[in-house]
Amino acid sequence: MANGTAAPTDLDTRLEAHRTELTGYCYRMLGSSFEAEDAVQDTMVRAWRSYDKFEGRSSLRSWLYRIATNVCLDMLTAGNKRARPMDLTESTPLAQAALSPRPDNTWLEPMPDARVLPTTGDPAEAAIAKESVRLAFMAALQKLPAKQRAVLILREVLAWKASEVAELLDTSVASVNSALQRARATLAERQEPGAEAAVSDPLDEDQQKLLDRYVAAFEGYDMTALTALLHEDAVMTMPPFDLWLTGTRDITGFMTTLGAPCAGSRLVPVQVNGLPGFAQYKPDPEKGGFTPWAVQVLEISDGRITGFHCFLDTQRWFPLFDLPLHLEAETDHVEQGA
DSSP states (O other): OOTTOOOHHHHHHHHHTTHHHHHHHHHHHHOOHHHHHHHHHHHHHHHHHHGGGOOSSSOHHHHHHHHHHHHHHHHHTTOOOOBOHHHHSOOOOGGGOOOOBOOGGGBOOOOBHHHHOOOOSOHHHHHHHHHTTSHHHHHHHTTSOHHHHHHHIIIIISOOOHHHHHHHHTSOHHHHHHHHHHHHHHHHHOOOTTTTOOOOSSOOHHHHHHHHHHHHHHHTTOHHHHHHHEEEEEEEEETTEEEEEESHHHHHHHHTTTTGGGTTOEEEEEEETTEEEEEEEEEOTTTSSEEEEEEEEEEEETTEEEEEEEEOOHHHHHHHTTOOSOBOTTOOOOOOOO
């Protein structure tokens, strides 16, 4: 490139080194897996095109975050806020359950850990990063105005100094501190369902045993065993449907009525939103074997499952998680794709 700047291949390498953390930032800002990846791609293109104007007054990382922030703020001007079913409607008794879909852009979307959580040798840093993409925290972020959202993420999650955030947003330190206080106050007022989820990293022995029991109960479609694993106030959601259920009786009742075709499913472990999860494949009566049905995200607290969130748009989610779109009947265990 001109003016003695980096050669194209070197610049590509330097930009790509920041892709995962930028995707995590944009995902927290936008609440959408695909919009986040689009935003990062737009950021990379803008950085490439204007690199000859980058004067090095800040680090390349800070400059990329400035571009990514502007991209996200532009995308958020439409005012759309991603949500979970419990953010939009009241819990529905099973007797009144109806599967009413809403458009894709309504929903907070799941994200594979590997796409948003950079590798770090610091366990405390890794734990904060995981907590900051959990569904409850992501839902809370969606309640904040866009600039407050950016300030909270940069200060609380990424540990930027107030002066660094002020420079990035072209504002004052006082303005940044004020925005942070307002964002904290808003989050303190709203106790999001699932916020109490406590999952260690890595899973401790009891949590792993709970998941093993869950897999056995779900694949065996044993509602008695499943009831023993669910908190009495457990919540089940199924985007793109706005229906959500509360309590073991309604959840297991749904699974044996409207959800009965899921009997005989297979579960493949996935790492999603800093939480344990599974790709669910249900029996395929036409082709044999198993067909994708949902990406499940589990919230755990005090030795029970408190949240059971099933994202059903498998044509979008399974490729995102590098998962096959069919399992053969004889396949008992499938490794998640690289």
